[in-house]
Structure formats: structure tokens, C-alpha cells
Amino acid sequence: MKNTYKYIFQNEFISNVLKLSTSTIFSGITVAITLPIITTIFSASDLGKYQLLISIITLFGVVASLKYEMAIVLPKDEIVAEKVFKLCFLVLLIFCLFLGIILFFAENSLLKIINAESIAEISWLIPFGVFFFGLFEIIKYGLLRKKMFSEFSLARLYQVLSSQSLMIIFGWIKPTILSLFSAFVTGLVFASALYIKKSIIIIKTKLTISIIKIAVRFKKFPLFNSPMVFANTLSNELPVFFLAKYYSTEILGYYMLANRLLIIPMTLIGTAINKVYFQKASETFNENKIKVLPLYIKTTERLIVLGLLPFIGIIVLSPSIIEIIFGKEWTDSGLIMQIMAIGIFFKFTTSPVGTTFTVINKQEIAFYLTLFSLFLRFGVMFYFHESLTSLLWAITLSTTIYYVIYHFFIYRLLSKISKDNT
Incomplete structure (x- = not known):
């Protein structure tokens, strides 16, 4: 046992994985603890508006730097890395400026598409939310570049802790959507302020490299990674936009609570398994490609066993549990959880092994599947949107089909690799 602990703490990769996973797990626990308090302060309608606003910010925030931030960790030369860091800030500023101009001139038309007029009074804040979201992403990659895994881990944890705590504090002062948004942005600003100095790459040299040349050198990130990430995020946020368009913000609030509670098991269990599987699969693929398939099957089986009982419990008991913890007014969230649990279960059994495409260098297939x-x-969802129950089942059905097909492609590719290397 002592040797095991010694190996874990001396192995740099495993130690870093534990640091990153721990913050994610504690963030999930923080959300689980604070949600019952937040739902007593804010109405379902307020939380629905907030979810819609955050979904829009997330959709644009993940590509606000055109994924150039991913290139920060790549260059061997620190001078190049410094230029990439500056490029990210420049692109982020330009992106948010253009987004602000578009919203200024076409705000009503754009919000009308998803029936988001309810957030029109604070829609001008969207570019600011996108900016701080994008800034936080750049800072995190800067920390990764410097191998500051503890700081990276703490930055994420502080962001969640401060945002969730401030939602409660601001809500007690004045329970409005502006309070929720302010808490969200303040959390990002607080975490960014703590670590921006450590993340910045500064090299004192007389050598100059054009930022335009750097942008061209890493052009694959805006050309390929950005569309893939945007498509994936849009796919994840589609239920929010459909519920906002065809139903009330109150229904969206019930969905928000249901969804956040359902992803907690994925956060607590799936994150750690994801990191361990990725490391083990990468190592196995380099040493003996044939053994990746058994590893994938074994990991998937474990995920099914781990997730089966909790998700069956959710399907059977969620309305009662929600009523006890959150009150009768939130019972609809429990009913939504019953329907969505099936799709989330398949997501739970797939997401940790989804990195298989990266391991075997078949990322393009993952993009096509996205x-x-x-x-x-x-x-x-468009075909079944006329009834709320039908729409929720459509979300679950499409999620289930997607992840079953995802597994099918992984299995087929790994089987082919095993056959070719036998």
C-alpha cells in the first residue's frame, strides 16, 4: 500500500491528473450543496433566464479566441508562446467588439429567433460575459503551459466557489437575473485576477516575430478546432434554446435544475475515469495497439456498472427526492430528470472513453459525429417540439442514439486496429 501511494505521488502524470480531477470533483460538490439554497432565493423563471444567458455566453465564449489558446502549450520556443498568448488576447478583444456591434444593430432580431426577449434588458452584457469567459480560458492554458497544474486546478475551483457563493449573497440583497449574471462574471474576474500574472508569458528579447505570422502558423485552430468546438457546444445547448423558444423561462428553470443535478455523477466519477483512461489508453496504444480494445471494453463495462444503480434510482425516485430537498414548487424538475436520465446515462458511459478518437488519431471522425x-x-427536437413531454423524450432519444453510434464507431475502429496488428 505504501508503495502504491509512493508511486502515485512520485509519478508526475498521475499526480497532475489527480490535481485536475480533484478540483472538478469539489466544484461538483459545491454546486450540489449550493443549489438548494439558490433555488429558495430565485424563482424558476429567473434561473431559466439565467440559463439562457449563460448558454449564449458559453456558445460564443468557447470560440472567442478562435481556439488559439490551445496553441499556447505547443511551441518549444517561449518567444513564440508569448506571441500566441498576445494573439489570443487580440483575437478575444476583436471578437467581443464585433459581437457587441452585431448585438447593438440586430439585437431584437437575434433574440426573437430563440424567443429570448425576456433577457433583452441585459443582453448588452453578453459581450462582457463572453470576454471574461474567453479571458479565463486563455489564463488556464497559460497555466498549463507553465505546468502550474495546482494553480490551474485552484483557478477552476475558486471560480465555481465564488460564483455560487455570490449568487446566494447577491440574491439575498436583490434576487434578479442581473444578480445571477453579476455573480457569474465576478467569479470569472476573481479567478482570473488571482492567476493572470502567473499565466502571462513575458520574454525579454530583441527578436521580433509578427503576430500575423503566428496566426497563420497556427491557422488550423480557427479553421478546424473552432468549428468542431462550436458545433459540439451548440449541440449541447440546443435543448436550452428549444425550450426557450417554445416554452416559458419557468420550464427552462426546471430544466436547468434537472440538468445540473444529473451531470453531478458525471463530474464526480466520470472526470477521474476520463483522465485515467486517456493516460492508460495512450500508453497502451504506443506499446501494444491490440490491447486498447480490451481496455476500452473493460472501462465501458465499469462505467455501466457504476452508473446503472444511481441512474435507476434517479428514474424511480427523483420527483420525491426533489420535493424533499427543493420543495414542491420544483417537483417538475424531478419529472424532467426521470425522462432525461436515460440519455445522461449513455453520456456517462461514453464521455470518459470519448478520448479514444484522440488516442488513435481519428479526431476527424469525432468531428463528423458531432x-x-x-x-x-x-x-x-423540431419535429417533436409541440409537446413538452415529447420534446424531452426527443432530447433523450437523440442523446441515446448519438452515444450508441459513438460507441459503435470506437468499437469498429479498435477492432480494425487489433485485426491489422495481429
């Missing part, structure tokens, strides 16, 4: 998911979800 596009398939986007069109499938849109088509199914």
Missing part, C-alpha cells in the same frame, strides 16, 4: 449529433438533435 455534426451528426447537431443535425439529429435539431431535427428530432
Whole structure:
């Protein structure tokens, strides 16, 4: 046992994985603890508006630097890394400026598409939310570049802790959507302020490299990574936009609570398994490609066993549990959880092994599957949107189909690799 602990703490990769996973797990616990308090302060309608606002910010925030931030960790030369860091800030500023101009001139038309007039009074804050979201992403990659994994881990944890705490404090003062948004942004600003100095890459040299040349050198990130991430995020946020368009913000608030509670098991269990599987699969693929398939099957089986009982419990007991913890007014969230649990279960059994495509260098297939998911979800939800129950089942059905197909492609590819290397 002592040797095991010694190996874990001396192994740099495993130690870093534990640091990153621990913050994610504690963030999930923080959300679970604070949600019952937040739901007593804010109405379902307020939380629905907040979810809609955050979904819009997230959709644009993940690509606000055109994914150039991912390139921060790549260059061997610190001078190049410094230029990439500056490029990210420049792109982020330009992106948010253009977004602000577009919203200024076409705000009503854009919000009307998803029936988001309810957030029109604070929609001018969206570019600011996107900016701080994008800034936090740049800072995190800067920390990764410097191998400051503890700081990276703490930055994420502080962001969640401060945002969730401030929602309660601001809510007690004045329970409005502006209070929720202010808490969200303040959390990002607080975490960013703590670590921006450590993340900045500064090199004193007389050598100059054009930022334009750097942008061209890493052009694959805006050309390929940005569309893939945007499509994936849009696919994930589609239910929010459909519920906002065809139903009330109150229903969206019930969905928000249901969704946040359902992803807690994924956060607590799936994150750690994801990191360990990725490391083990990468190592196995380099040493003996044939053994990746058994590893994938074994990991998937474990995920099914781990998730089966909790999700069955959710399907059977969620309305009663929600009523006890959150009150009768939130019972609808429990009913939504019953329907959505099936799809989330398949997501739980797939997400940790989803990195297999990266391991075997077949990321393009993951991108095509993401596009398939986007069109499938849109088509199914559009066809069944007339009834709330039908729409929720459409979300679950499309999610289930997507992840079953995802598993199918992983299995087929790994089987082919095993056959070719036998």
C-alpha cells in the first residue's frame, strides 16, 4: 500500500491528473450543496433566464479566441508562446467588439429567433460575459503551459466557489437575473485576477516575430478546432434554446435544475475515469495497439456498472427526492430528470472513453459525429417540439442514439486496429 501511494505521488502524470480531477470533483460538490439554497432565493423563471444567458455566453465564449489558446502549450520556443498568448488576447478583444456591434444593430432580431426577449434588458452584457469567459480560458492554458497544474486546478475551483457563493449573497440583497449574471462574471474576474500574472508569458528579447505570422502558423485552430468546438457546444445547448423558444423561462428553470443535478455523477466519477483512461489508453496504444480494445471494453463495462444503480434510482425516485430537498414548487424538475436520465446515462458511459478518437488519431471522425449529433438533435427536437413531454423524450432519444453510434464507431475502429496488428 505504501508503495502504491509512493508511486502515485512520485509519478508526475498521475499526480497532475489527480490535481485536475480533484478540483472538478469539489466544484461538483459545491454546486450540489449550493443549489438548494439558490433555488429558495430565485424563482424558476429567473434561473431559466439565467440559463439562457449563460448558454449564449458559453456558445460564443468557447470560440472567442478562435481556439488559439490551445496553441499556447505547443511551441518549444517561449518567444513564440508569448506571441500566441498576445494573439489570443487580440483575437478575444476583436471578437467581443464585433459581437457587441452585431448585438447593438440586430439585437431584437437575434433574440426573437430563440424567443429570448425576456433577457433583452441585459443582453448588452453578453459581450462582457463572453470576454471574461474567453479571458479565463486563455489564463488556464497559460497555466498549463507553465505546468502550474495546482494553480490551474485552484483557478477552476475558486471560480465555481465564488460564483455560487455570490449568487446566494447577491440574491439575498436583490434576487434578479442581473444578480445571477453579476455573480457569474465576478467569479470569472476573481479567478482570473488571482492567476493572470502567473499565466502571462513575458520574454525579454530583441527578436521580433509578427503576430500575423503566428496566426497563420497556427491557422488550423480557427479553421478546424473552432468549428468542431462550436458545433459540439451548440449541440449541447440546443435543448436550452428549444425550450426557450417554445416554452416559458419557468420550464427552462426546471430544466436547468434537472440538468445540473444529473451531470453531478458525471463530474464526480466520470472526470477521474476520463483522465485515467486517456493516460492508460495512450500508453497502451504506443506499446501494444491490440490491447486498447480490451481496455476500452473493460472501462465501458465499469462505467455501466457504476452508473446503472444511481441512474435507476434517479428514474424511480427523483420527483420525491426533489420535493424533499427543493420543495414542491420544483417537483417538475424531478419529472424532467426521470425522462432525461436515460440519455445522461449513455453520456456517462461514453464521455470518459470519448478520448479514444484522440488516442488513435481519428479526431476527424469525432468531428463528423458531432455534426451528426447537431443535425439529429435539431431535427428530432423540431419535429417533436409541440409537446413538452415529447420534446424531452426527443432530447433523450437523440442523446441515446448519438452515444450508441459513438460507441459503435470506437468499437469498429479498435477492432480494425487489433485485426491489422495481429
